[in-house]
Amino acid sequence: MKIRVLVSLKPGVLDPQGRAVHHALEGLGFKGVDDVRVGRTVELDVADDTSDEALDDMCQKLLANMVIENYRIEKLG
Amino acid sequence: MAFRSAVITFPGSNCDRDMAVALEQVSGTAPLRVWHADADLPEGLDFIALPGGFSYGDYLRSGAMAANSPIMRSVKAAAERGVPVLGVCNGFQVLTEAGLLPGALMRNASQNFICRTVALTVENSQSLFTAGYASGQTIRIPVAHHDGNYFADEDTLDRIEGEGRVAFRYAENCNGSRRDIAGVLNAAGNVLGMMPHPERAVDAAHGGTDGLALFESAVKALAKA
Numbered sequence: 016m017k018i019r020v021l022v023s024l025k026p027g028v029l030d031p032q033g034r035a036v037h038h039a040l041e042g043l044g045f046k047g048v049d050d051v052r053v054g055r056t057v058e059l060d061v062a063d064d065t066s067d068e069a070l071d072d073m074c075q076k077l078l079a080n081m082v083i084e085n086y087r088i089e090k091l092g
Numbered sequence: 093m094a095f096r097s098a099v100i101t102f103p104g105s106n107c108d109r110d111m112a113v114a115l116e117q118v119s120g121t122a123p124l125r126v127w128h129a130d131a132d133l134p135e136g137l138d139f140i141a142l143p144g145g146f147s148y149g150d151y152l153r154s155g156a157m158a159a160n161s162p163i164m165r166s167v168k169a170a171a172e173r174g175v176p177v178l179g180v181c182n183g184f185q186v187l188t189e190a191g192l193l194p195g196a197l198m199r200n201a202s203q204n205f206i207c208r209t210v211a212l213t214v215e216n217s218q219s220l221f222t223a224g225y226a227s228g229q230t231i232r233i234p235v236a237h238h239d240g241n242y243f244a245d246e247d248t249l250d251r252i253e254g255e256g257r258v259a260f261r262y263a264e265n266c267n268g269s270r271r272d273i274a275g276v277l278n279a280a281g282n283v284l285g286m287m288p289h290p291e292r293a294v295d296a297a298h299g300g301t302d303g304l305a306l307f308e309s310a311v312k313a314l315a316k317a
Contacts, residue, residue, distance in 0.1 A: 080156065
């Protein structure tokens with residue numbers, strides 16, 4: 016089973032990287048970009064019987080830092 | 093009584109030798125060197141140091157991989173027993189990732205790697221690490237980091253400030269840290285994490301010796317215990 020985990024900074028957590036990218040986009044002349052947030056994608060190939068609980072556990076213990084980040088799990092089949 | 097300390101080396105640590113030199117200089121006893129893959133710490137440690145560097149190449153997040161390495165189970169157990177644990181720079185990142193200290197270290201607000209000597213204000217001079225300083229004293233200690241921007245939510249910040257757990261603040265905020273926080277203690281006061289490098293300020297040839305009092309405080313605390 017292919018899994019995609021999207022890790023993003025929590026709302027309210029300042030994202031210096033996103034801000035720099037935003038700045039660079041404006042520098043390239045792109046108009047109308049209101050905000051940029053940079054996250055991380057982790058792709059996993061796991062056994063088909065891997066439980067949702069186990070996936071949550073992986074995210075909370077390692078893939079995301081719950082102090083500053085949220086995560087979303089997508090099952091790609 | 094010999095001061096029995098250990099310096100943990102992770103793959104990518106690069107301040108472990110500096111830390112060992114500082115500890116030997118102040119305590120008179122060379123620290124034991126422990127490799128991250130060791131399952132157990134040496135018996136009867138008086139002090140554990142997690143050095144600076146780029147453990148595991150900062151993969152995933154700074155300190156995230158090291159926080160889950162085999163030796164960290166023993167470090168957590170020792171911290172819970174009250175053994176003093178000092179984490180500097182990457183060591184601080186490892187301690188937050190391991191859940192031994194609150195908060196997280198994010199990318200510097202400027203996006204730049206900062207390598208210079210900064211002024212710190214000693215906030216708490218009651219801890220075993222900081223008893224050799226005076227409250228409100230300004231000291232000068234080098235920083236060298238890309239991810240030193242301390243973050244915690246407002247409730248956590250209020251709590252650690254209320255409990256006197258902010259050990260050091262930046263006199264001039266160099267990295268965007270919330271409330272200028274440069275160093276944090278755990279609730280019991282035996283774990284300290286800080287981004288600045290006290291081990292790089294223990295000899296006049298370093299350009300300053302303001303880090304000496306931190307190591308001297310820890311050695312004195314043991315002698316009294």
